[in-house]
Amino acid sequence: MLLAATRRRSQVGSRAVVDFGRQRVPEGSHRAIASEPHPSSDAAGPTRPITRRNFIVWYLAGLLTATVVAIVAPILIFIYPPQGQTKKQSTTIKLDRALIAIAANEAVKFQAPPETGFIMADGGGDNAPGKVAFGGFAAKDAAGQLTVLAWTCSHLGCSVAYAADARQFQCPCHGSQFDVSGKVVHGPAVAALSHLDWKQGANSDEIIISSYQLKGIG
Numbered sequence: 001m002l003l004a005a006t007r008r009r010s011q012v013g014s015r016a017v018v019d020f021g022r023q024r025v026p027e028g029s030h031r032a033i034a035s036e037p038h039p040s041s042d043a044a045g046p047t048r049p050i051t052r053r054n055f056i057v058w059y060l061a062g063l064l065t066a067t068v069v070a071i072v073a074p075i076l077i078f079i080y081p082p083q084g085q086t087k088k089q090s091t092t093i094k095l096d097r098a099l100i101a102i103a104a105n106e107a108v109k110f111q112a113p114p115e116t117g118f119i120m121a122d123g124g125g126d127n128a129p130g131k132v133a134f135g136g137f138a139a140k141d142a143a144g145q146l147t148v149l150a151w152t153c154s155h156l157g158c159s160v161a162y163a164a165d166a167r168q169f170q171c172p173c174h175g176s177q178f179d180v181s182g183k184v185v186h187g188p189a190v191a192a193l194s195h196l197d198w199k200q201g202a203n204s205d206e207i208i209i210s211s212y213q214l215k216g217i218g
């Protein structure tokens, strides 16, 4: 009797347990399931191979992205100067002669200091009030009236030059011409050159112009 009971217990035991080393866990229990290795949790499992084709595609994509960023970023910064880095100010410009020494139909060129942009007071075409110019002219018309103009062409923004013999500002890009007061003489520009807000400085050869401080630009 005792022998039969012992044999039955031994048979049940051999069917119902799984040996995990020293610990014996009943087969089908949560503990047993949790202990079984999971295919996706294997750290040394299969990884996606880096083929030559994948490598070249990613390399070219990175190169293209870097090129686009390098071209577009400075343009965007120029058009939309970052807030906090743009401060309105007055900039004193020293001309190469006194204002009174500028003759009729003459224009004196000047340039903005580094990280400074002159503020256009008006404008049409590609120019507009509040836009930035990095240089300009102090010019007197035939009547001796002094005006200060941005050098930015109202067509597409090239810098004009003053041709003293023709008494005109001329654009090297598409040939627009402006008289000494900035009005259009010949297109394709249809709008006059922009004026700059200015006043005379402490010295006779100085003018003070409304401008922006542009950190990291110019």
Ligand code: FES
Pocket (backbone or CB within 6 Å): 153, 154, 155, 156, 157, 158, 171, 172, 173, 174, 175, 176, 187, 188, 189
């Ligand atoms: S940008 Fe001056 S004529 Fe076109």
